[in-house]
Amino acid sequence: MTPYARLEQKFAKIACLNEAAAMLSWDAAAMMPDGGAEARGEQLATLAGLAHEFLADPEIAADLEAATPQTDWQEANVGLMREAHLRATALPRDLVEASVRAARLCETIWRQARAENDFAAVRAPLGEVVALTRDSAGILGEALGMSPYDALMSQYQRGVSAAEAGAIFTRYAGFLREALPRAEALQAARPQPELPAGGPYPQDRQAALARDLAAAAGLDFSRARLDISAHPFCGGTASDIRITTRYDETDAASALMGVLHETGHALYEQNLPTAFRRQPVGEAAGMAVHESQSLIVEMQAVRGDAYLTHLARLMSAAFNKPVGLPALKTRLRHVRRSFIRVEADEMTYPAHVLLRFNLEQALLSGDLAVADLPGAWNDGLTSLLGITPPDDTQGCLQDIHWYDGAIGYFPSYTLGAMAAAQLMAAARRELPDLERHFAQGDLSPLTGWLARHVHGLGASLGFNEILENATGETLNPDYFEAHLTARYLT
Amino acid sequence: MTPYARLEQKFAKIACLNEAAAMLSWDAAAMMPDGGAEARGEQLATLAGLAHEFLADPEIAADLEAATPQTDWQEANVGLMREAHLRATALPRDLVEASVRAARLCETIWRQARAENDFAAVRAPLGEVVALTRDSAGILGEALGMSPYDALMSQYQRGVSAAEAGAIFTRYAGFLREALPRAEALQAARPQPELPAGGPYPQDRQAALARDLAAAAGLDFSRARLDISAHPFCGGTASDIRITTRYDETDAASALMGVLHETGHALYEQNLPTAFRRQPVGEAAGMAVHESQSLIVEMQAVRGDAYLTHLARLMSAAFNKPVGLPALKTRLRHVRRSFIRVEADEMTYPAHVLLRFNLEQALLSGDLAVADLPGAWNDGLTSLLGITPPDDTQGCLQDIHWYDGAIGYFPSYTLGAMAAAQLMAAARRELPDLERHFAQGDLSPLTGWLARHVHGLGASLGFNEILENATGETLNPDYFEAHLTARYLT
Numbered sequence: 001m002t003p004y005a006r007l008e009q010k011f012a013k014i015a016c017l018n019e020a021a022a023m024l025s026w027d028a029a030a031m032m033p034d035g036g037a038e039a040r041g042e043q044l045a046t047l048a049g050l051a052h053e054f055l056a057d058p059e060i061a062a063d064l065e066a067a068t069p070q071t072d073w074q075e076a077n078v079g080l081m082r083e084a085h086l087r088a089t090a091l092p093r094d095l096v097e098a099s100v101r102a103a104r105l106c107e108t109i110w111r112q113a114r115a116e117n118d119f120a121a122v123r124a125p126l127g128e129v130v131a132l133t134r135d136s137a138g139i140l141g142e143a144l145g146m147s148p149y150d151a152l153m154s155q156y157q158r159g160v161s162a163a164e165a166g167a168i169f170t171r172y173a174g175f176l177r178e179a180l181p182r183a184e185a186l187q188a189a190r191p192q193p194e195l196p197a198g199g200p201y202p203q204d205r206q207a208a209l210a211r212d213l214a215a216a217a218g219l220d221f222s223r224a225r226l227d228i229s230a231h232p233f234c235g236g237t238a239s240d241i242r243i244t245t246r247y248d249e250t251d252a253a254s255a256l257m258g259v260l261h262e263t264g265h266a267l268y269e270q271n272l273p274t275a276f277r278r279q280p281v282g283e284a285a286g287m288a289v290h291e292s293q294s295l296i297v298e299m300q301a302v303r304g305d306a307y308l309t310h311l312a313r314l315m316s317a318a319f320n321k322p323v324g325l326p327a328l329k330t331r332l333r334h335v336r337r338s339f340i341r342v343e344a345d346e347m348t349y350p351a352h353v354l355l356r357f358n359l360e361q362a363l364l365s366g367d368l369a370v371a372d373l374p375g376a377w378n379d380g381l382t383s384l385l386g387i388t389p390p391d392d393t394q395g396c397l398q399d400i401h402w403y404d405g406a407i408g409y410f411p412s413y414t415l416g417a418m419a420a421a422q423l424m425a426a427a428r429r430e431l432p433d434l435e436r437h438f439a440q441g442d443l444s445p446l447t448g449w450l451a452r453h454v455h456g457l458g459a460s461l462g463f464n465e466i467l468e469n470a471t472g473e474t475l476n477p478d479y480f481e482a483h484l485t486a487r488y489l490t
Numbered sequence: 491m492t493p494y495a496r497l498e499q500k501f502a503k504i505a506c507l508n509e510a511a512a513m514l515s516w517d518a519a520a521m522m523p524d525g526g527a528e529a530r531g532e533q534l535a536t537l538a539g540l541a542h543e544f545l546a547d548p549e550i551a552a553d554l555e556a557a558t559p560q561t562d563w564q565e566a567n568v569g570l571m572r573e574a575h576l577r578a579t580a581l582p583r584d585l586v587e588a589s590v591r592a593a594r595l596c597e598t599i600w601r602q603a604r605a606e607n608d609f610a611a612v613r614a615p616l617g618e619v620v621a622l623t624r625d626s627a628g629i630l631g632e633a634l635g636m637s638p639y640d641a642l643m644s645q646y647q648r649g650v651s652a653a654e655a656g657a658i659f660t661r662y663a664g665f666l667r668e669a670l671p672r673a674e675a676l677q678a679a680r681p682q683p684e685l686p687a688g689g690p691y692p693q694d695r696q697a698a699l700a701r702d703l704a705a706a707a708g709l710d711f712s713r714a715r716l717d718i719s720a721h722p723f724c725g726g727t728a729s730d731i732r733i734t735t736r737y738d739e740t741d742a743a744s745a746l747m748g749v750l751h752e753t754g755h756a757l758y759e760q761n762l763p764t765a766f767r768r769q770p771v772g773e774a775a776g777m778a779v780h781e782s783q784s785l786i787v788e789m790q791a792v793r794g795d796a797y798l799t800h801l802a803r804l805m806s807a808a809f810n811k812p813v814g815l816p817a818l819k820t821r822l823r824h825v826r827r828s829f830i831r832v833e834a835d836e837m838t839y840p841a842h843v844l845l846r847f848n849l850e851q852a853l854l855s856g857d858l859a860v861a862d863l864p865g866a867w868n869d870g871l872t873s874l875l876g877i878t879p880p881d882d883t884q885g886c887l888q889d890i891h892w893y894d895g896a897i898g899y900f901p902s903y904t905l906g907a908m909a910a911a912q913l914m915a916a917a918r919r920e921l922p923d924l925e926r927h928f929a930q931g932d933l934s935p936l937t938g939w940l941a942r943h944v945h946g947l948g949a950s951l952g953f954n955e956i957l958e959n960a961t962g963e964t965l966n967p968d969y970f971e972a973h974l975t976a977r978y979l980t
């Protein structure tokens with residue numbers, strides 16, 4: 001067996017362990033009785049420990065040294081293997097363990113601190129998390145030849161730097177300053193009809209409709225399930241996708257949009273290149289690309305007039321109530337300055353991300369002390385959106401990310417939103433009758449295009465390379481601004 | 491760390507892998523979309539391969555050599571570890587692989603052979619399975635100091651030999667020869683009222699009632715789920731039990747009895763000793779003991795008059811139909827000579843087991859050629875029950891066991907049925923008002939007694955030791971015969 005073949009075999013074994021863990025994590029969220037939690041934690045820790053042990057095995061280093069990949073894809077695969085092995089071995093064990101412990105403690109304290117609007121309680125634990133993350137980022141950055149922050153960011157999305165993202169986000173802040181008041185004014189001048197209030201929208205009918213919509217979007221239910229969990233997600237494995245949602249019987253739009261969002265993620269997984277299944281290069285390219293796939297479905301296609309017109313008809317029939325396009329637009333395309341990121345509309349969402357992106361870089365570099373975070377947060381949001389959080393629960397305590405040790409993740413959301421607009425523009429150029437299909441609820445021409453230009457590439461390319469390959473240019477925020485202009489400023 | 495502590499740690503890791511596999515197997519039967527089957531197979535193979543690799547590790551042998559257990563339980567634990575390590579290492583790798591391949595092929599061919607009543611098609615593959623099993627059994631028997639057949643039987647149930655089982659089963663055949671015609675005559679002389687035919691018994695009401703019955707039997711649903719699968723089973727792990735059933739809307743009794751049967755298995759798992767969780771000695775004692783726990787619930791307690799009277803009331807209310815005790819007795823306590831084991835009543839069931847027990851020993855020893863199996867089967871059933879299968883589909887092709895390589899399993903069913911009667915007799919002696927509780931659907935005094943005398947012992951004792959400990963004697967078929975006499979011959 002060649003060193004390369006041996007590497008493929010070893011990574012396939014690691015992937016099998018990760019697949020088992022993915023199924024058990026889905027089960028924990030969607031099926032498991034409460035009493036199973038402790039044992040599940042130990043099962044997952046065992047699987048993660050073994051996967052790490054196999055990945056860090058010195059034999060991998062030897063095989064990486066000796067491997068002679070024969071194709072571009074194999075070459076890319078070896079590159080990804082090398083980075084994974086390096087990430088698994090670069091950090092001293094005691095630093096890894098201290099980081100895990102610190103994040104676990106901090107997250108627990110954060111839950112209460114958020115509930116009680118008590119930033120002081122979590123200040124010291126967060127300081128510990130930031131300090132340990134700084135140490136890790138420094139070591140990883142050195143090993144990978146990147147800045148510490150880029151080393152963190154690239155573990156979520158390869159192929160786009162903080163400098164690139166920062167320039168684009170900052171430009172967007174300028175666009176928003178001018179566009180947001182205009183959008184608000186236009187919106188205020190229009191009537192705002194409402195959906196039939198309170199429904200009820202029976203859960204079983206929501207679920208049946210959500211399933212139909214996902215199938216019409218191209219989701220293959222012979223390799224997927226739709227279930228319920230407290231926090232919707234797309235889990236499972238490429239060959240057995242598990243998407244979840246939650247239902248509110250007074251508001252069907254929430255679950256329907258949630259399922260379509262997760263369907264975008266699921267299609268990406270279902271269309272990954274089977275020839276490199278269970279290999280690093282056969283996986284999704286990263287979180288920003290993943291988010292572009294959920295958002296091109298949910299935000300670009302589904303929330304456009306053509307699809308919403310169709311959806312209004314389906315909802316009227318499913319719930320036996322008058323649901324019209326204008327009311328759906330009020331519900332799904334309303335711009336509003338708000339404190340909470342996860343409730344933000346697509347125009348103001350990037351401001352929430354830019355705020356966090358700036359602050360987490362300052363925390364990591366030490367330019368911003370943890371103690372000064374609440375003030376910096378409030379100043380930042382005031383500057384970006386002109387509103388000031390009344391308390392830290394609606395400010396710097398709202399998101400789990402930092403308190404759980406995830407620094408470098410936030411930019412993925414907005415990189416994904418912008419990439420979605422750029423990809424949609426390219427798809428429209430090539431497929432001029434997309435809108436006609438959307439008007440029938442049929443996303444398959446779009447998702448087929450995405451399968452060819454994004455999904456099927458796996459992780460063979462990085463973020464900007466994928467965009468360049470699919471659209472002819474690296475990330476260009478013009479498309480996102482043009483999308484918002486067309487939807488909200490005309 | 492002491493060698494013993496190291497062993498505990500290693501076996502806990504193996505147990506975690508097995509727990510992950512158990513959850514994935516449950517998922518495959520109850521949740522997984524069809525398209526996930528291939529990937530699931532590879533996930534399970536990876537987990538099984540790792541568990542085997544860890545179990546066969548020479549370091550385990552060294553630690554077993556050096557371990558100094560401090561208590562009886564630790565001593566028993568080490569003994570079970572030693573046997574598990576020995577079973578994992580005794581067989582040459584090519585024999586194990588040939589056996590797995592042969593069984594997989596044979597099982598596939600058997601499915602079609604059974605459908606087409608074509609024993610000739612599966613004769614050669616079954617011959618291969620039997621020959622390879624003979625080789626394995628010889629090696630294992632030598633290593634364990636047992637006969638080859640006992641070495642197979644003891645992998646399913648320790649602590650009872652084929653000689654002991656054979657003597658008891660043969661005696662039972664004599665009892666049956668006399669008892670069965672009498673039971674049939676008594677039955678024929680009584681009116682046979684029927685349950686409301688065809689129902690419908692809506693699935694959701696069956697499920698709700700089944701859940702209530704299981705909870706009243708003591709099942710803790712904070713650590714359990716009830717779902718649907720094609721073949722009902724009790725899976726999952728001790729801390730997160732997953733029982734399944736299937737529903738027939740024309741016949742509620744089938745699912746209700748099925749759930750109560752699996753509840754008996756589930757209670758055993760839920761009450762295993764937590765101090766030895768994830769250790770061999772903390773697991774269930776074997777398949778015969780397990781079957782005794784499902785049957786003491788389903789056959790001994792539930793199918794008795796007291797519980798059935800209560801159940802008739804609950805069913806009448808749940809399905810809004812007149813369900814009376816006499817009709818339930820017709821449905822659930824009817825004796826009938828039949829060809830199919832899984833449809834047999836509790837009186838004739840042991841005849842089906844004795845037939846297989848005799849034949850599989852003869853196949854293993856070589857006294858019976860595979861080619862002669864159909865004839866031997868038909869002669870055997872004719873001798874035991876006085877009926878002759880019209881074809882092999884209803885004869886020697888009906889069960890998957892042999893074709894899948896499972897020789898030595900069948901006796902567990904009847905050892906379990908007999909043990910259940912013996913345990914029930916002992917429980918009745920200690921708890922005179924059991925019937926009063928059964929009449930209210932409350933099995934908790936019985937299951938509490940079982941938790942103390944069976945469940946909580948884990949695998950610290952073998953089959954006959956458990957019975958001796960709980961009832962004062964090793965397996966004594968008198969109790970089973972007395973139970974049948976009371977139920978069917980008076």
